[in-house]
Amino acid sequence: NAGVTQTPKFRVLKTGQSMTLLCAQDMNHEYMYWYRQDPGMGLRLIHYSVGEGTTAKGEVPDGYNVSRLKKQNFLLGLESAAPSQTSVYFCASRALALGAGVYNEQFFGPGTRLTVL
Amino acid sequence: LAKTTQPISMDSYEGQEVNITCSHNNIATNDYITWYQQFPSQGPRFIIQGYKTKVTNEVASLFIPADRKSSTLSLPRVSLSDTAVYYCLVVPWPGSSASKIIFGSGTRLSIRP
Numbered sequence: 001n002a003g004v005t006q007t008p009k010f011r012v013l014k015t016g017q018s019m020t021l022l023c024a025q026d027m028n029h030e031y032m033y034w035y036r037q038d039p040g041m042g043l044r045l046i047h048y049s050v051g052e053g054t055t056a057k058g059e060v061p062d063g064y065n066v067s068r069l070k071k072q073n074f075l076l077g078l079e080s081a082a083p084s085q086t087s088v089y090f091c092a093s094r095a096l097a098l099g100a101g102v103y104n105e106q107f108f109g110p111g112t113r114l115t116v117l
Numbered sequence: 118l119a120k121t122t123q124p125i126s127m128d129s130y131e132g133q134e135v136n137i138t139c140s141h142n143n144i145a146t147n148d149y150i151t152w153y154q155q156f157p158s159q160g161p162r163f164i165i166q167g168y169k170t171k172v173t174n175e176v177a178s179l180f181i182p183a184d185r186k187s188s189t190l191s192l193p194r195v196s197l198s199d200t201a202v203y204y205c206l207v208v209p210w211p212g213s214s215a216s217k218i219i220f221g222s223g224t225r226l227s228i229r230p
Contacts, residue, residue, distance in 0.1 A: 043220035108160025
């Protein structure tokens with residue numbers, strides 16, 4: 001199993017350009033998450049999904065859109081990139097809890113390093 | 118969601134025991150306490166989680182007092198490879214409506230020879 005994979009690994013954009021980051025997981029997890037991490041900072045939640053066809057806003061959703069058309073994929077879109085969106089983007093997935101007292105950890109991808117000039 | 122507070126940074130030496138304390142005064146009855154570790158240029162990885170008292174695994178121990186308003190991650194006999202950022206999270210009971218998982222700023226642990 002590959003776990004959580006992210007495409008691309010690196011990208012440089014010019015201000016105003018658009019792009020889509022792809023996250024894929026092969027663990028049949030229900031929950032998926034997008035975080036951003038600025039240099040020297042912690043992770044901030046952008047958007048998340050609790051199942052196919054559903055999405056919800058996190059802490060810092062502005063400037064991003066997401067889609068979860070297939071259970072295994074979670075896409076993060078930047079419609080008009082800004083220098084403030086320069087960051088490392090991490091995707092994570094998590095299994096649906098099957099009962100009380102069961103904690104299911106998040107599994108993270110390797111990250112996408114995005115620079116907006 | 119309960120907010121967590123932990124030291125920004127800590128330093129220690131190889132072979133020492135390191136304890137990182139996290140405060141979560143507003144923890145709810147159904148919340149779990151969870152710790153993740155992040156190495157540079159990698160995504161975080163799960164270390165340990167608990168609800169109350171003490172939990173131990175092959176990597177660390179987690180101590181949670183009866184009031185659950187704080188928790189302490191204990192790393193026994195650290196090595197240089199334990200240099201990382203450690204995040205304390207309060208995670209809602211699985212299956213609840215609150216599926217958000219929020220990371221704070223973490224504690225940057227530096228181990229010296």
